[in-house]
Each structure stands twice: as structure tokens, then as C-alpha cells.
Amino acid sequence: MNQPSTGTTHLTYAVDEKPPHLLSALLGFQVVALILAGIVITPMVALEAAGIDPSAGDWVVFAALFVSGLMTIVQAAPIGPIGAGYVLFMGTSGAFIAVSIGALKAGGLPLLGTLIAASSLIQFVFAKHLGLFRKIVNPTVGGTVVTLIAVSVMPIAYNLLNAVPTDYTGAAEAPMWTAVITLAIILGLSIFGNSKLRLWGPVIGVITGSLVAWWLGLADLSRVSQAPLVGLPATGWPGLNLDFDMTFWVMLPGFMIVTIIGALETYGDGIAIQDVSHRTPPHTNFKSVQGAVNADGLGNLLSGLMGTLPNTTYSMSVSVADMTGVAARRVGVYGGVILILLAFSPKVSALLQAIPGPVAGVFIFFFIVLLFTHGIRLIVSDGFSFDNGIVFGAAFWAGSGFQGLMVFHDLMPDTVAQLLDNGMTTGGIVAVILSYLVSLKRSKSYRSSVTSDLSGLAAAMDFVTARASAFGWRGEQLNRLQLALEEAFMFQVEIHEDDSQAFKTNIVVRGDAQRIELELISSTGGENLEGLIDAVRGSSDYSTQDIRLRILRGIADDISHQQFNNADYLSLTLNAPAGLEPHLS
Numbered sequence: 001m002n003q004p005s006t007g008t009t010h011l012t013y014a015v016d017e018k019p020p021h022l023l024s025a026l027l028g029f030q031v032v033a034l035i036l037a038g039i040v041i042t043p044m045v046a047l048e049a050a051g052i053d054p055s056a057g058d059w060v061v062f063a064a065l066f067v068s069g070l071m072t073i074v075q076a077a078p079i080g081p082i083g084a085g086y087v088l089f090m091g092t093s094g095a096f097i098a099v100s101i102g103a104l105k106a107g108g109l110p111l112l113g114t115l116i117a118a119s120s121l122i123q124f125v126f127a128k129h130l131g132l133f134r135k136i137v138n139p140t141v142g143g144t145v146v147t148l149i150a151v152s153v154m155p156i157a158y159n160l161l162n163a164v165p166t167d168y169t170g171a172a173e174a175p176m177w178t179a180v181i182t183l184a185i186i187l188g189l190s191i192f193g194n195s196k197l198r199l200w201g202p203v204i205g206v207i208t209g210s211l212v213a214w215w216l217g218l219a220d221l222s223r224v225s226q227a228p229l230v231g232l233p234a235t236g237w238p239g240l241n242l243d244f245d246m247t248f249w250v251m252l253p254g255f256m257i258v259t260i261i262g263a264l265e266t267y268g269d270g271i272a273i274q275d276v277s278h279r280t281p282p283h284t285n286f287k288s289v290q291g292a293v294n295a296d297g298l299g300n301l302l303s304g305l306m307g308t309l310p311n312t313t314y315s316m317s318v319s320v321a322d323m324t325g326v327a328a329r330r331v332g333v334y335g336g337v338i339l340i341l342l343a344f345s346p347k348v349s350a351l352l353q354a355i356p357g358p359v360a361g362v363f364i365f366f367f368i369v370l371l372f373t374h375g376i377r378l379i380v381s382d383g384f385s386f387d388n389g390i391v392f393g394a395a396f397w398a399g400s401g402f403q404g405l406m407v408f409h410d411l412m413p414d415t416v417a418q419l420l421d422n423g424m425t426t427g428g429i430v431a432v433i434l435s436y437l438v439s440l441k442r443s444k445s446y447r448s449s450v451t452s453d454l455s456g457l458a459a460a461m462d463f464v465t466a467r468a469s470a471f472g473w474r475g476e477q478l479n480r481l482q483l484a485l486e487e488a489f490m491f492q493v494e495i496h497e498d499d500s501q502a503f504k505t506n507i508v509v510r511g512d513a514q515r516i517e518l519e520l521i522s523s524t525g526g527e528n529l530e531g532l533i534d535a536v537r538g539s540s541d542y543s544t545q546d547i548r549l550r551i552l553r554g555i556a557d558d559i560s561h562q563q564f565n566n567a568d569y570l571s572l573t574l575n576a577p578a579g580l581e582p583h584l585s
Contacts, residue, residue: 012325015086015277019328028335031320032342034199035091037206038367039064039339040352041360042092043309048163049097049156050104054353058233060109061349063308064092069339071299071311075292076332084292086273087321087332090299093262093312094367098152098424099254100309106247109238109307114248117240117304119255123297126263127290130564140388141431142264143378145257147392148399148427150372157364163357165220174216179358182209186366196323199316206355206363213356220354227350234346238307254425259300261428262312265374266296269313276318277327286564315374387441391434399427445510452505452522457489460507464518472513477576481516484555484572491552492522492570518572 013019019027043060068090075088096116103112161179164170182205189201213219241248270292271284292313300310321327342348355363379392401407403423412420420426448463450456464485468478492505508519552559558573 011277011279011327013328014279015327015329017328018330019326021330021334023326024328024330025334025338027320027324027326027331028333029338030324031089031317031331031335032338034203034316034320035089035314036342036352037203037355037363038094038314039068039091039311040349041355041363042094042097044353044355045156045160045360045364046097046100046104046309048357049159050101052104052108055235056109056238057353058346058349059235059238060308061353062233062343062346063303063306064311065339065343065349067299067302067306067308068092068311069336069341069343070302071295071336072339073333073336074298075295075313076329076336078291078295081291082294082298084270084273084288084295085329086270086277086288086292087317087327087329087335088269088273088292088295088313089317089332089335090295090311091314092308093310094153094364094371095146095149095258095262095265095312096255096310097156098149099251099258099422101156102254102422103251106251107241110241111248111251112309113238113304113307114240114242114244115251115255115304116310117301118248118252119259120297120300120304120310122256123259123263123293123300126260127293127297130267130286130290130293139264139378139381140391141428141435142261143375143381144392144395144431145261145424145428146265146375146378147372147396148403148424149375150368151396151400151403151423151427153364153368157361157368160357160361160364163361164218168217170217174213174218175358178209178213178216178218178356179362181212182206182359182362183366185209186362190366195319199319199323202363202366205366206359209359209362210355213359218356218358221351224347224350224354227346229345229347231344231346233349240305253429254422257425257428259310262300262310263293263296264378265315266293266313269315269318272315272318273321273327276322284562286562290564387438391431391438394434395427395431398430399423399425402426445508447509448507449504450507452489452493452503456505457486457493460489460505461485463507464509467509468511468516471511471516473516473576480555481518481574484552484574485518487551487555488518488520488570488572492520492568513576515573515575518574520568520570520572522568522570 040061043064044057047054047057047060071090072088074083075086075090077083078085099115100112103115162175164175185208186201186205189204190198193201210219214221267289270289274284274288296312299312303310379388398407400423402409402420403426405421409417409421446463446467448460450459450463461482465478465482468481473481489505503522506521508517508521510517552572555574556572557575558571560571562569
């Protein structure tokens with residue numbers, strides 16, 4: 001059975017509490033200081049790699065800061081179904097660097113904005129049907145695509161290590177020493193620093209490296225002195241490309257793949273932040289996770305419309321809440337406001353854009369290293385089997401080969417080559433196809449829909465019995481399965497007994513002679529069942545519903561529940577052979 005999260009006992013302020021305004025503002029500023037470089041450097045790297053006029057960076061940075069701040073506020077203070085209701089800071093997504101460079105080269109910021117806005121729509125679909133997609137978009141596919149970001153972006157980081165101002169006349173070794181010192185500080189603090197200092201490692205490294213670069217003559221601060229303290233960027237909105245020509249349609253799949261992977265990461269952050277934001281062990285609220293993914297989608301949509309790279313939740317939000325002991329929503333609101341205020345300061349924007357190339361290259365290098373390890377952790381999160389290894393290995397090296405133009409590049413039509421030359425897109429497609437082929441080896445699913453009443457129970461029982469009999473389940477094994485189905489079905493009926501409208505329950509059965517998985521899908525109603533399941537442990541006072549849960553806990557080898565905005569998923573697993581009598585604990 002799924003165990004509850006551990007919770008955080010050392011919290012000073014939990015998510016629903018209100019710390020003093022000054023403390024909230026200071027903590028919000030602290031997180032902004034940690035993520036500011038990432039929000040700005042990421043789009044600037046993409047612009048430079050694509051050969052876009054540096055002056056365009058003024059608007060791109062303004063839009064990135066503004067959207068990041070706005071969506072951080074929305075995550076903390078949801079608007080309807082949009083927002084997690086937790087402190088999840090938003091910032092520019094490094095996952096989009098590779099596909100964004102291709103779009104910038106093909107059609108500049110207008111084409112990039114259109115592709116981002118169009119691909120963001122799939123994130124709303126993903127969030128709405130999160131229960132359905134939770135098994136389709138699996139960690140192996142997500143982790144493989146994340147690791148392929150390194151293949152596309154690392155060459156860009158290496159090129160930045162040698163970047164110098166156009167009028168530079170200093171020593172040729174200056175970029176090398178700047179990069180070495182920056183990397184040494186970041187790695188040193190990351191390896192030998194404590195958990196708090198480790199968070200500040202990249203920031204301290206960027207500041208120190210920039211000072212070294214300035215001393216060596218590698219920093220160009222002319223634009224900083226000329227920029228006003230408050231105002232709008234000198235360059236205006238770049239607009240959108242609404243031609244929807246072949247280039248758009250060829251590039252759109254790549255953006256859609258990365259968007260889904262970004263949604264998968266936000267899914268994980270939406271679960272993790274709940275674990276550190278409560279004093280008592282929380283049970284994951286998947287409605288909140290849906291809200292986080294919705295906000296991520298809205299942030300991507302606004303990013304595209306405003307002409308900047310997409311943003312995403314920063315996992316650092318979880319670490320900061322855990323270490324400071326403050327998870328109150330007010331911190332997220334203040335942090336978002338600070339980001340918005342910084343957006344309207346061209347001087348701050350110019351200062352961040354003046355970060356020297358070698359420093360930016362090291363920062364991106366370290367960021368990609370972390371992203372790569374995150375991808376590996378995703379892949380092995382459910383165990384690393386032979387099948388997972390085949391999917392990851394084939395997809396990764398296929399993506400690497402196509403990224404390097406080494407796989408039949410000259411034989412492909414231009415439109416096909418334009419799509420497959422991006423290793424992340426190609427590797428993602430290969431991973432999805434192979435994962436689907438692997439899934440064909442697993443048990444076939446059988447489905448039926450019944451009314452949630454006594455007549456529906458009879459129909460469900462006939463359906464499940466027929467399927468289990470076909471798997472070879474007989475006698476006592478079959479009786480145990482039937483009892484589990486009855487208790488689970490009637491439990492769902494009882495928690496919906498106050499509903500004014502009748503509803504249906506979808507029954508999904510998959511398995512074989514050794515194991516059967518039973519899933520009951522109904523409309524959302526009542527409270528999160530995970531809380532009820534754990535509440536019956538050790539309790540001597542119980543209701544009819546509690547009795548059913550106790551019986552289920554004794555019969556099934558595993559019980560899990562996920563509650564979304566539009567559906568409840570109650571899953572049971574029974575292994576054969578099994579005991580006859582349920583154990584009432």
C-alpha cells in the first residue's frame with residue numbers, strides 16, 4: 001500500500017499560516033536572488049547561439065521576469081483550477097534551449113513565440129486528463145528526453161567559454177581562468193558545502209566569476225551605465241508569426257514533446273512541495289498537482305505571447321521551504337511581486353545580461369549537469385529493468401546521432417531533416433515508440449462501464465469474474481477477488497451518496513494467472529481516500545465506510561488512490577495464491 005509522506009515537523013510557518021510581512025518579503029527576495037541568474041542567462045544563451053541581435057534581449061528578459069513573477073503569484077494564490085496553492089517559484093525553463101535555438105534561427109522571436117504559445121495548449125489537456133496520462137507519460141520517457149537536453153545544449157555552453165567582447169585586447173588565457181575559477185567555486189561549494197551553502201553555490205560562483213572577468217577586462221558594462229533604473233525595455237514586443245507554414249508544423253512536435261516533459265517535472269514538484277509544507281504527514285492532493293501543471297501551461301502560453309522562452313517550476317522551491325521552515329503562501333506572493341518589479345528595471349536587466357560569456361558558459365554547464373542527473377533519477381525511479389535500459393539506450397544514442405548529423409542526414413528530405421536534426425525531438429520520438437512496444441508485452445486491459453448502484457455492482461461482478469476466470473482464477477482465489485471488488489465498489493457508492501446526480505464507474509482489469517490489477521474510476525467525490533485508508537489504522541471507533549476499508553486493506557495486496565478534479569482512481573492489486581480470510585487490522 002502507498003505510505004503517507006513524512007511531513008515536516010520543524011516548520012515555523014506551514015502553507016496556510018501567515019508569517020510577518022517583512023519576513024515573507026525577505027524570504028521571497030532570498031529565493032529570487034537564487035533563481036535570478038537562471039531566469040536571465042537561459043534566454044540570453046539561446047539568443048546568442050541563434051545569432052539574434054543582442055538588443056532583443058532587453059524585451060526577452062523583461063518578459064521572462066514579468067511572466068515568472070506573475071505565475072509565481074498564481075501558484076501561491078490560485079485562480080480557480082490554475083495554481084497549486086503552494087510556494088512554487090517559476091522561472092525560465094532550460095529544457096527549451098535547444099528547440100528554441102532552432103526556431104530562432106528559422107524565424108526569429110515571432111516564430112518562437114507562436115510555437116511556444118501553440119505547444120502550451122497541450123499542457124492544459126495533460127493537466128485535465130492527468131489521471132489518464134499518468135501511466136502513458138512514464139518516467140523512462142521523461143528522463144530520456146531530459147538527458148538528451150545535455151546533448152543539444154552542452155556544445156553551446158562550451159562555445160561560451162571562449163566568448164569575449166568584440167573590442168577585447170587582453171590575454172588569451174583570461175576566458176580560461178575566468179571559467180576555471182567560476183567552476184571551481186560552484187563545484188567546491190556544491191560538494192563540500194552544507195545543504196544551505198550548496199543552494200548558493202551557483203550564485204556565489206557567478207558573482208565571483210563576473211568580478212574576475214571584470215578585472216581581466218572581459219566584462220562590458222557600457223550598457224549598464226546607460227540603462228535607466230526604472231522603465232520599459234527600449235525594444236518593443238517582437239510579435240507573432242501567424243503564417244503557420246511548413247517550418248512551424250515541422251518544429252511543433254519538438255516543442256510539444258518538451259512541453260510534456262516540462263509538465264512531468266512540474267507534476268513531481270507539485271507532489272514534493274506538499275511534503276515539506278505541512279507539519280503533519282500530508283496525503284498527496286492531486287487536484288493541487290493539476291493546478292500546478294495548469295499554471296505551468298498558462299505561464300508557457302503567456303511566455304509565447306509576450307515573446308520569451310517558456311517558464312517552469314523551480315525545484316529549488318522545495319529545498320528552500322524545507323531548510324527555512326517557512327512554506328507560507330505569502331512568501332510566494334512577495335517573491336512574485338519582487339520579480340515583477342525587477343522586470344521594470346532596465347538597469348537590472350542590463351546588469352544581468354552583462355554576465356561574461358565564460359561565466360554564463362560555466363553556469364549553463366553546471367545547470368545541464370544537474371538536469372542530466374535529474375533525468376537519470378527519473379529513469380531509475382521505478383527500477384531499472386532490461387526494458388527500461390533498451391528504451392533509454394536506443395533513444396539516447398539515436399538522439400545523439402541525429403543531433404550530430406551522422407545518421408543518413410544527406411539522404412533525408414529537408415523537412416524531415418529539419419525535424420530530426422534536433423536530438424531531443426528524435427530521441428523523444430524513439431523513446432515514446434519503444435515504450436509503447438514494451439507496453440505491448442504487458443497484460444492487456446479490459447474495460448467496462450457500469451452504473452454506481454446495486455444493479456451496477458452485479459454487472460461489474462459478472463465482468464470481473466469473467467475476466468478473472470479467463471486468467472485461470474478459480475475457487476478461493478476468485479472469491480477473494482470478488483469480495484475485494486464488492487467492498488471497493490460499495491465504498492465508492494457510499495462516498496457519493498449525497499450526490500444529486502447518478503454517476504458511472506469504469507472498471508479496468510488487467511492481469512494473468514499470478515496477479516490481477518483492478519481499477520475503479522469514478523467522478524470525484526468526498527475526501528482523499530488515502531487519508532481515510534490510513535485513518536483506520538489503530539482506530540477502534542469506525543463507521544461502515546471504515547469497515548469496508550479495513551476489509552480492503554486485509555484482502556488486497558496493495559491499495560492506492562489518486563483524486564483529481566475530474567475523476568477518482570482507486571486501484572487494487574491481488575496476487576495468487578493468497579490467503580482466504582481478510583485480516584482486519
